Amino acid sequence: MSVSYWNDRSNGRELNVDIAIIGGGITGLSCAYWLQKEDPHLRIAIIEKYEFGSGATGRNAGFITCGSVEHFNRLVGKHGQEEALEIWRFSERNLELLKEEIIQDNASDFLFENKGSFSLASTDNEFAELKESANLMRSMKINVEELVEADIKKRLGAEGFVGGIKYVEDASVHPILLLNGIRKKLGENVFMLEQHEVHQIEATSDGKKVLTNKTTVNASMVVYATNGYSALMNEYFSTKVFPTRGQILATEPVPKFMEGPCYANFVLDYFRQLPTGEMIIGGFRQLQKDTEKGYSDETSDVIQKALNEFLLQHIPAVRQAKITHRWSGIMGFSVDGQPLVGAIPQDEQLLFCCGYTGHGLGLAFHSAKVLTDCVFGRTIPKFISAKRFI
Numbered sequence: 001m002s003v004s005y006w007n008d009r010s011n012g013r014e015l016n017v018d019i020a021i022i023g024g025g026i027t028g029l030s031c032a033y034w035l036q037k038e039d040p041h042l043r044i045a046i047i048e049k050y051e052f053g054s055g056a057t058g059r060n061a062g063f064i065t066c067g068s069v070e071h072f073n074r075l076v077g078k079h080g081q082e083e084a085l086e087i088w089r090f091s092e093r094n095l096e097l098l099k100e101e102i103i104q105d106n107a108s109d110f111l112f113e114n115k116g117s118f119s120l121a122s123t124d125n126e127f128a129e130l131k132e133s134a135n136l137m138r139s140m141k142i143n144v145e146e147l148v149e150a151d152i153k154k155r156l157g158a159e160g161f162v163g164g165i166k167y168v169e170d171a172s173v174h175p176i177l178l179l180n181g182i183r184k185k186l187g188e189n190v191f192m193l194e195q196h197e198v199h200q201i202e203a204t205s206d207g208k209k210v211l212t213n214k215t216t217v218n219a220s221m222v223v224y225a226t227n228g229y230s231a232l233m234n235e236y237f238s239t240k241v242f243p244t245r246g247q248i249l250a251t252e253p254v255p256k257f258m259e260g261p262c263y264a265n266f267v268l269d270y271f272r273q274l275p276t277g278e279m280i281i282g283g284f285r286q287l288q289k290d291t292e293k294g295y296s297d298e299t300s301d302v303i304q305k306a307l308n309e310f311l312l313q314h315i316p317a318v319r320q321a322k323i324t325h326r327w328s329g330i331m332g333f334s335v336d337g338q339p340l341v342g343a344i345p346q347d348e349q350l351l352f353c354c355g356y357t358g359h360g361l362g363l364a365f366h367s368a369k370v371l372t373d374c375v376f377g378r379t380i381p382k383f384i385s386a387k388r389f390i
Contacts, residue, residue: 003199003213013215017043020210020217022198023225024048025057026360027353029182030368031223032190038372045191045217047198053179056360059329061248061270061282063261064171065117066091069337069357072133083383085140094366095171102181110177111275115260117170120161127163134165143168157257160314172261172272208349224352228332236344240335241355245292246282247303247328251321253277279318281307297328333357339367341374342386
């Protein structure tokens with residue numbers, strides 16, 4: 001992050017708060033929400049370089065899914081059954097909290113649907129792994145359903161898949177409407193600074209001075225809610241959270257035919273139909289692994305062509321639909337696939353909440369609640385604590 005001398009228009013303007021949050025996406029607003037709920041008297045500033053939701057929050061596919069980036073059997077293999085179940089339940093609780101605190105009885109206001117999600121297999125080998133996952137999940141009281149090829153054609157309108165499983169409790173949403181819903185619940189002590197680019201953080205005698213191009217924000221502590229951009233803010237993240245580009249396209253609306261959102265190809269590719277009929281598909285970053293890293297957010301012909309060909313091959317209902325939007329966004333992939341919550345080891349006044357590895361909507365709201373626990377000195381889960389890297 002940088003601001004030139006010529007573009008610095010702060011002109012001595014200052015704002016004094018208790019906590020400055022850098023980043024105006026789902027994490028930043030969720031952190032403000034939970035901190036305000038803990039203590040309504042806290043003065044909080046949310047500082048965003050562009051408009052709220054301009055980063056990954058406004059550039060994803062709107063899945064609110066449980067678990068992590070891997071099939072559940074692999075999660076168990078990596079973490080063991082006890083911790084894998086804890087990780088899964090954490091994400092289930094994320095959805096419960098969103099429904100309890102934000103969505104409530106207003107699902108249509110958010111284009112929110114709680115119809116589950118599907119993982120689909122195009123090969124017998126992947127289907128065998130999905131069935132292994134389903135058996136593990138059932139043994140641990142996770143609600144899951146198996147599907148065969150005929151079920152997929154009938155319920156999802158998808159062809160070329162031999163089978164799959166349904167995660168019954170998952171959901172989907174319009175991410176910007178969700179973000180606006182959180183924003184509306186923030187009180188008068190939360191100051192929203194859009195179009196404010198942070199270019200420096202200085203230590204003061206009693207806290208931090210956050211310098212932006214328009215205002216200097218004085219705070220007792222700072223929270224990095226910058227996910228994929230975190231390494232630009234602090235060197236600490238350079239070995240822990242990596243910027244990873246995801247690409248998506250959307251079609252014009254077609255009559256509703258899909259039961260719920262879907263993953264395919266070991267969770268690398270994903271697609272859904274909105275309640276309003278549009279089809280959204282993303283993924284295929286495996287085709288250009290080297291170029292899908294870093295902070296550039298343009299689209300590529302290779303991946304966009306693959307997304308289009310996937311629809312033509314697997315989703316008959318949209319073969320004649322016009323493509324209306326193509327875009328990309330920068331996600332924050334953590335080094336071990338799990339979020340990071342904690343404080344910079346050398347500076348307890350610099351806290352952070354990031355690293356969702358492509359599952360920000362499914363993890364950020366609960367992770368922000370954990371950040372509040374961290375601020376107020378309460379114990380947080382080991383799998384999400386950044387102390388696991390010490």
